[in-house]
Amino acid sequence: MKDFLIAPSILSADFARLGEEVENVLAAGADVVHFDVMDNHYVPNLTIGPMVCKALRNHGINAPIDVHLMVKPVDRLIGDFIEAGASYITFHPEASEHIDRSLQLIKSAGCKAGLVFNPATPLHYMDYVMDKLDVVLLMSVNPGFGGQSFIPATLDKLREARAKIDASGLDIRLEIDGGVKADNIREITAAGADMFVAGSAIFNAPDYKTVIDQMRAEIAAAAK
Ligand SMILES: O=C(CO)[C@H](O)[C@H](O)COP(=O)(O)O
Numbered sequence: 001m002k003d004f005l006i007a008p009s010i011l012s013a014d015f016a017r018l019g020e021e022v023e024n025v026l027a028a029g030a031d032v033v034h035f036d037v038m039d040n041h042y043v044p045n046l047t048i049g050p051m052v053c054k055a056l057r058n059h060g061i062n063a064p065i066d067v068h069l070m071v072k073p074v075d076r077l078i079g080d081f082i083e084a085g086a087s088y089i090t091f092h093p094e095a096s097e098h099i100d101r102s103l104q105l106i107k108s109a110g111c112k113a114g115l116v117f118n119p120a121t122p123l124h125y126m127d128y129v130m131d132k133l134d135v136v137l138l139m140s141v142n143p144g145f146g147g148q149s150f151i152p153a154t155l156d157k158l159r160e161a162r163a164k165i166d167a168s169g170l171d172i173r174l175e176i177d178g179g180v181k182a183d184n185i186r187e188i189t190a191a192g193a194d195m196f197v198a199g200s201a202i203f204n205a206p207d208y209k210t211v212i213d214q215m216r217a218e219i220a221a222a223a224k
């Protein structure tokens with residue numbers, strides 16, 4: 001079976017106990033740490049930056065860290081996040097003056113790079129940079145906050161993105177972010193996603209392992 005990655009968004013973790021929360025969610029079976037960076041400019045919320053990423057690395061977190069930049073401008077923060085130990089860096093194409101350059105900046109340091117598409121952002125932004133993409137991230141909510149509901153039209157968009165990726169023959173992950181739960185992850189998988197961000201569904205649950213196991217069972221059912 002193809003591999004599928006579950007990436008809990010620490011946006012919904014207890015920030016007062018962040019190191020422990022990340023350890024716990026990884027011990028519960030998560031593959032990747034999803035790290036939401038918001039600047040109160042590109043999105044109407046303010047979260048965490050490279051110092052917190054570095055602190056997680058210093059705390060002994062070795063799992064891949066998936067940095068989702070919701071910032072404008074983009075390029076200034078890329079070097080800081082690479083230095084802080086990011087594994088993936090994704091950004092919104094509308095927030096970058098030069099998309100190809102931002103991707104090159106990320107890739108030149110050996111980091112995985114990706115573009116993030118808001119619900120109303122067309123997929124054609126990826127067309128001429130596919131060779132520089134390791135991941136395409138579709139937002140299934142408008143960015144800025146955790147705990148929102150999955151926008152159903154994203155399922156068709158996932159199918160469209162999956163077709164583009166498959167037609168390219170390139171090894172590009174298709175990530176989904178926003179409102180992902182155990183009860184919709186099966187149809188999300190069937191629509192083509194292979195990397196799943198889930199914040200509130202995991203961190204608001206009493207037992208992280210129970211939710212992650214449920215999600216894996218649903219993914220496996222869709223992938224059969
Ligand atoms: O990028 C994000 C919001 O902009 C978050 O990653 C996303 O909302 C995750 O939270 P939830 O699973 O609760 O929807």
Ligand SMILES: [Fe+2]
Binds near residue numbers: 009034035036197
């Ligand atoms: Fe995110």
